[in-house]
Amino acid sequence: MKRRDFVKKIGLGGLATGGLLGAAPSHAAKRVNWKMVTTWPPNFPIFQDGVERFAKDVRAMSGGKMSIHTFAAGELIPAMQSFDAVSQGTVEMGHGAAYYWAGKIPAAQFFTAVPFGMNAQGMNAWLTSGGGLELWHEVYAPHGLIAFPMGNTGVQMGGWFRKKINALADLKGIKMRIPGLGGKVIAKAGVNPVLLAGGEIYTALERGTIDATEWVGPYHDMRLGLHRAAKYYYYPGWQEPGPTLELSINLKAWNELPRDLQLIVQTAAAASNAWMGAEFQARNIESLRSLRDDKKIEILPFPDDVLRGLRGFTQETLDELAEKDALFKKVYNAYRKFSAGNEDWNAISEVAYARTFTL
Amino acid sequence: MKRRDFVKKIGLGGLATGGLLGAAPSHAAKRVNWKMVTTWPPNFPIFQDGVERFAKDVRAMSGGKMSIHTFAAGELIPAMQSFDAVSQGTVEMGHGAAYYWAGKIPAAQFFTAVPFGMNAQGMNAWLTSGGGLELWHEVYAPHGLIAFPMGNTGVQMGGWFRKKINALADLKGIKMRIPGLGGKVIAKAGVNPVLLAGGEIYTALERGTIDATEWVGPYHDMRLGLHRAAKYYYYPGWQEPGPTLELSINLKAWNELPRDLQLIVQTAAAASNAWMGAEFQARNIESLRSLRDDKKIEILPFPDDVLRGLRGFTQETLDELAEKDALFKKVYNAYRKFSAGNEDWNAISEVAYARTFTL
Numbered sequence: 001m002k003r004r005d006f007v008k009k010i011g012l013g014g015l016a017t018g019g020l021l022g023a024a025p026s027h028a029a030k031r032v033n034w035k036m037v038t039t040w041p042p043n044f045p046i047f048q049d050g051v052e053r054f055a056k057d058v059r060a061m062s063g064g065k066m067s068i069h070t071f072a073a074g075e076l077i078p079a080m081q082s083f084d085a086v087s088q089g090t091v092e093m094g095h096g097a098a099y100y101w102a103g104k105i106p107a108a109q110f111f112t113a114v115p116f117g118m119n120a121q122g123m124n125a126w127l128t129s130g131g132g133l134e135l136w137h138e139v140y141a142p143h144g145l146i147a148f149p150m151g152n153t154g155v156q157m158g159g160w161f162r163k164k165i166n167a168l169a170d171l172k173g174i175k176m177r178i179p180g181l182g183g184k185v186i187a188k189a190g191v192n193p194v195l196l197a198g199g200e201i202y203t204a205l206e207r208g209t210i211d212a213t214e215w216v217g218p219y220h221d222m223r224l225g226l227h228r229a230a231k232y233y234y235y236p237g238w239q240e241p242g243p244t245l246e247l248s249i250n251l252k253a254w255n256e257l258p259r260d261l262q263l264i265v266q267t268a269a270a271a272s273n274a275w276m277g278a279e280f281q282a283r284n285i286e287s288l289r290s291l292r293d294d295k296k297i298e299i300l301p302f303p304d305d306v307l308r309g310l311r312g313f314t315q316e317t318l319d320e321l322a323e324k325d326a327l328f329k330k331v332y333n334a335y336r337k338f339s340a341g342n343e344d345w346n347a348i349s350e351v352a353y354a355r356t357f358t359l
Numbered sequence: 360m361k362r363r364d365f366v367k368k369i370g371l372g373g374l375a376t377g378g379l380l381g382a383a384p385s386h387a388a389k390r391v392n393w394k395m396v397t398t399w400p401p402n403f404p405i406f407q408d409g410v411e412r413f414a415k416d417v418r419a420m421s422g423g424k425m426s427i428h429t430f431a432a433g434e435l436i437p438a439m440q441s442f443d444a445v446s447q448g449t450v451e452m453g454h455g456a457a458y459y460w461a462g463k464i465p466a467a468q469f470f471t472a473v474p475f476g477m478n479a480q481g482m483n484a485w486l487t488s489g490g491g492l493e494l495w496h497e498v499y500a501p502h503g504l505i506a507f508p509m510g511n512t513g514v515q516m517g518g519w520f521r522k523k524i525n526a527l528a529d530l531k532g533i534k535m536r537i538p539g540l541g542g543k544v545i546a547k548a549g550v551n552p553v554l555l556a557g558g559e560i561y562t563a564l565e566r567g568t569i570d571a572t573e574w575v576g577p578y579h580d581m582r583l584g585l586h587r588a589a590k591y592y593y594y595p596g597w598q599e600p601g602p603t604l605e606l607s608i609n610l611k612a613w614n615e616l617p618r619d620l621q622l623i624v625q626t627a628a629a630a631s632n633a634w635m636g637a638e639f640q641a642r643n644i645e646s647l648r649s650l651r652d653d654k655k656i657e658i659l660p661f662p663d664d665v666l667r668g669l670r671g672f673t674q675e676t677l678d679e680l681a682e683k684d685a686l687f688k689k690v691y692n693a694y695r696k697f698s699a700g701n702e703d704w705n706a707i708s709e710v711a712y713a714r715t716f717t718l
Contacts, residue, residue, distance in 0.1 A: 128637035155708035278487035
């Protein structure tokens with residue numbers, strides 16, 4: 001009962017446009033001390049950096065009225081328990097990615113990335129100005145949570161392969177580290193998708209325990225040393241074309257936060273969202289430059305046949321999930337409607353413009 | 360002399376990474392009341408909206424400590440005098456686009472957009488994480504100004520034409536409303552570029568006083584009624600592939616602003632930058648949908664021949680300007696270096712990914 005009251009109180013429709021109906025009314029003098037857990041290892045570049053930056057910004061902008069004490073994965077709570085910790089109010093805030101909670105909420109995946117879905121620009125437009133954030137809030141409210149986009153890796157890379165992939169059939173029997181929906185989709189092509197934590201990937205690939213892995217993009221992949229463990233680096237990252245990272249907040253704590261601090265949190269998250277996107281782009285540019293000089297590797301596009309096949313399997317996978325889960329179906333439909341328009345506009349703006357560089 | 364002291368004081372290198380070395384040290388209790396002039400008509404959608412939103416955010420986040428009174432173009436100062444007004448401290452802040460000041464500072468154009476230059480994602484990466492903002496500050500400091508990116512229209516449209524363009528030669532003798540570098544470039548193809556204020560464009564095009572015009576994108580173009588004044592709507596907007604709008608601030612006023620308020624201003628600008636980008640994308644998607652249903656118009660790509668020609672003329676134009684102005688050359692070189700890497704990374708990320716939609 002109480003939970004439902006909160007949902008009403010926050011005035012879901014208004015949040016995305018800056019209305020903060022449920023907030024405490026005045027500029028309270030009381031100091032706020034919050035805890036924030038993340039799903040990232042300590043010092044994980046850009047990801048954890050963006051979180052620290054956000055916490056620092058909130059503290060400074062509030063003139064010290066609000067302090068957020070950040071904890072990397074495992075420092076207070078294991079990474080994959082952060083959803084429950086924030087939901088139950090053990091801590092007030094979390095940072096990760098909504099698709100990590102697909103087991104509890106299949107629909108949450110649309111708020112991060114789905115294979116052959118929208119890129120960062122599309123996700124930001126949908127979430128900010130296309131009704132996406134309101135849907136996200138609706139999906140999270142029954143779990144006592146509210147979330148905001150905070151970070152985006154941009155288009156990822158398709159991954160590192162020990163053997164060359166010439167056709168869809170070459171994927172059959174391959175053991176690949178690839179989590180989530182990407183793993184479900186590529187399994188339909190005969191890949192055996194496995195889960196491995198970041199720290200285990202290099203050794204597994206180098207020793208041939210796995211045949212392939214996806215990770216993030218040139219910058220993070222090089223830091224993990226993957227270019228020394230496999231020869232073929234494939235693009236594009238069809239499985240994660242622009243994953244949005246999430247700031248999750250306990251809904252009760254959020255509703256009790258004074259209005260000015262709510263706005264400080266939301267604005268700092270938006271700034272951090274943009275900062276992380278810019279950092280990923282700039283660092284990937286630099287790392288790609290080094291990789292281009294590395295004669296031991298080959299940077300290759302997936303064959304059209306492979307991409308066409310994976311796109312078909314993606315359609316099948318999403319349709320199957322929509323059959324099983326009404327909330328998934330609802331979000332899928334809204335996402336599809338926006339992304340169809342986004343694709344149409346991109347075709348005559350971004351895509352047509354990028355084409356001029358090839359003339 | 361004094362001016363040079365300010366340049367030193369603000370610690371240019373540190374600003375982009377959040378260092379605010381020159382700020383007043385403590386969380387001052389003194390109320391700050393600033394004036395902000397823009398180059399936009401009152402209620403100009405998204406452009407002026409983003410400014411109002413920014414001012415509202417700053418006031419709310421600062422708990423009322425900082426108020427920014429906004430004035431649309433002409434309400435206090437004519438649009439094109441806002442640079443001087445902010446530079447001289449008549450008002451503390453302005454909003455517009457750096458390329459409006461090309462007459463005073465040719466190099467400023469790189470901080471908005473140049474023909475066949477970087478799109479919004481590239482500009483954000485360069486300015487935030489690639490050294491662009493530091494250069495911008497260096498270019499503006501001698502004018503007593505500091506600036507931050509605040510808004511981006513995304514790739515614009517190429518414009519409305521009363522006659523079909525089948526080849527580069529068809530541009531010869533056309534009278535087109537197209538300002539700035541785009542106008543300089545297209546003049547080399549024999550176009551007669553003219554300047555017209557927004558309010559005059561519809562009538563001029565409808566009556567045939569001009570043969571063509573560029574404006575913004577589907578959303579703003581439809582609001583101006585341009586789809587009722589010309590039949591052919593060309594893409595892509597080679598002349599403005601992702602113009603960054605600017606928040607300009609009087610440098611003395613900025614240096615005297617307490618540190619927490621500086622951070623509030625910077626963060627609100629970053630959030631507003633992202634919000635405007637998302638709004639342009641979402642509103643253009645909707646407007647394009649209506650235009651697609653309009654049987655009286657045709658939405659067409661510029662022929663390859665035209666784009667190839669304009670790209671060559673752009674190269675010539677930029678090289679000529681670099682010959683004449685050392686500061687232009689310096690910024691041009693930095694811009695070119697970053698955008699070459701950006702193009703290389705985009706080719707295997709955004710561009711390769713967008714291609715999967717055509718398979």
